[in-house]
Amino acid sequence: xxxxxxxxxxxxxxxxxxxxxxxxxxxxxxxxxxxxxxxxxxxxxxxxxxxxxxxxxxxxxxxxxxxxxxxxxxxxxxxxxxxxxxxxxxxxxxxxxxxxxxxxxxxxxxxxxxxxxxxxxxxxxxxxxxxxxxxxx
Amino acid sequence: xxxxxxxxxxxxxxxxxxxxxxxxxxxxxxxxxxxxxxxxxxxxxxxxxxxxxxxxxxxxxxxxxxxxxxxxxxxxxxxxxxxxxxxxxxxxxxxxxxxxxxxxxxxxxxxxxxxxxxxxxxxxxxxxxxxxxxxxxxxxxxxxxxxxxxxxxxxxxxxxxxxxxxxxxxxxxxxxxxxxxxxxxxxxxxxxxxxxxxxxxxxxxxxxxxxxxxxxxxxxxxxxxxxxxxxxxxxxxxxxxxxxxxxxxxxxxxxxxxxxxxxxxxxxxxxxxxxxxxxxxxxxxxxxxxxxxxxx
Numbered sequence: 001x002x003x004x005x006x007x008x009x010x011x012x013x014x015x016x017x018x019x020x021x022x023x024x025x026x027x028x029x030x031x032x033x034x035x036x037x038x039x040x041x042x043x044x045x046x047x048x049x050x051x052x053x054x055x056x057x058x059x060x061x062x063x064x065x066x067x068x069x070x071x072x073x074x075x076x077x078x079x080x081x082x083x084x085x086x087x088x089x090x091x092x093x094x095x096x097x098x099x100x101x102x103x104x105x106x107x108x109x110x111x112x113x114x115x116x117x118x119x120x121x122x123x124x125x126x127x128x129x130x131x132x133x134x135x136x137x
Numbered sequence: 138x139x140x141x142x143x144x145x146x147x148x149x150x151x152x153x154x155x156x157x158x159x160x161x162x163x164x165x166x167x168x169x170x171x172x173x174x175x176x177x178x179x180x181x182x183x184x185x186x187x188x189x190x191x192x193x194x195x196x197x198x199x200x201x202x203x204x205x206x207x208x209x210x211x212x213x214x215x216x217x218x219x220x221x222x223x224x225x226x227x228x229x230x231x232x233x234x235x236x237x238x239x240x241x242x243x244x245x246x247x248x249x250x251x252x253x254x255x256x257x258x259x260x261x262x263x264x265x266x267x268x269x270x271x272x273x274x275x276x277x278x279x280x281x282x283x284x285x286x287x288x289x290x291x292x293x294x295x296x297x298x299x300x301x302x303x304x305x306x307x308x309x310x311x312x313x314x315x316x317x318x319x320x321x322x323x324x325x326x327x328x329x330x331x332x333x334x335x336x337x338x339x340x341x342x343x344x345x346x347x348x349x350x351x352x353x354x355x356x357x358x359x360x361x362x363x364x365x366x367x368x369x370x371x372x373x374x375x376x377x378x379x380x381x382x383x384x385x386x387x388x389x390x391x392x393x394x395x396x397x398x399x400x401x402x403x404x405x406x407x408x409x410x411x412x413x414x415x416x417x418x419x420x421x422x423x424x425x426x427x428x429x430x431x432x433x
Contacts, residue, residue, distance in 0.1 A: 009182045010182065010276065011371050012175070012178055012179070012275065012276055014181045027354060029354060029355055039352055040351045041352040041353075042189065042193065042351050042352070042353050043353070043354035044354065044359060044360060044363050066367075067360060067363060067364065067367075069192070076185050076189075078182065078185050078189070080280075081277075
């Protein structure tokens with residue numbers, strides 16, 4: 001089976017770098033699947049689930065805002081968060097959401113801060129959704 | 138000559154100091170390794186961001202983007218990245234010296250690090266904001282700083298944003314640096330990032346590697362609107378990580394020389410102590426013999 005190189009980088013580290021068979025990404029205009037030999041593409045990503053297929057196995061990651069660059073033989077995902085499904089701590093994420101929402105209510109914040117808190121809630125929810133979905137299978 | 142008890146006390150207190158500085162040196166050394174790794178970890182991101190920007194540039198008239206707008210500088214903003222704690226040699230002092238060209242009347246400051254806040258208030262400069270960031274910064278910690286800078290720049294409140302930080306070269310050398318952040322210069326975009334390790338940084342992506350005819354989703358403008366702020370945020374993050382690496386390196390070196398100095402002093406004092414002790418014994422012996430002679 002043909003493969004391509006998938007790279008997931010965040011500002012803090014190169015989270016993932018391997019040859020995969022397929023990747024499904026949460027694009028700004030909806031979910032999209034990328035197979036080898038895809039046409040060159042640059043797309044924005046929204047917080048959600050990234051699934052990749054390697055040697056028949058599927059791995060899921062929760063990712064944050066970012067973008068993807070699809071080249072002839074490689075796909076680079078640049079995002080500010082990427083957590084593998086098995087590493088998501090459900091309780092901690094729930095606590096983070098609760099904290100952020102309390103923050104949002106309690107304080108009189110500027111538009112910028114509200115936006116950033118909302119973004120962090122969206123990211124946390126993406127993690128949570130992924131975790132729950134896996135368990136119900 | 139001082140008496141023996143006093144010398145003993147001094148030796149003891151200096152040994153204690155040496156123990157503390159030695160411990161701090163160890164702590165700084167381990168933190169330094171982590172911080173240096175963190176400074177390196179941003180490189181793949183830097184290369185990718187740069188590559189994407191270069192690709193976008195071919196499709197969009199990038200120069201007209203508001204984040205690249207060059208205006209005459211009436212007010213400017215300086216993001217001052219310093220350390221929270223002292224005892225790291227001349228790191229902060231050197232950085233603050235670089236700030237002297239900024240006019241107090243036109244420059245405002247946003248600080249991270251307590252030392253910077255203290256400096257800005259002490260010299261009666263205009264402090265706009267202060268962000269507390271821990272020892273191992275995460276990307277999201279630096280977002281508010283970059284966002285604030287972009288907001289001020291886009292609203293026209295300031296016409297230029299610079300960052301003052303300590304560029305990490307190696308464990309022994311750190312260079313206080315002032316780097317313009319906004320407006321983004323197209324030249325910088327093409328040259329790529331200067332990260333902590335720009336000496337061995339990968340060369341700019343070659344033309345052959347770039348595939349023509351990118352599909353942009355939703356559109357090139359939207360992609361650019363996302364990528365440029367991300368570029369700014371990432372730069373701020375990278376500079377903060379650089380400063381942290383510099384801080385721990387500088388502290389380790391400072392603590393090492395403090396430990397060495399303390400050991401040297403202990404050595405000198407021990408010599409002095411032995412001399413005094415010997416002198417005391419000699420006098421005593423002399424007294425005893427004299428007394429004996431007198432008795433006979």
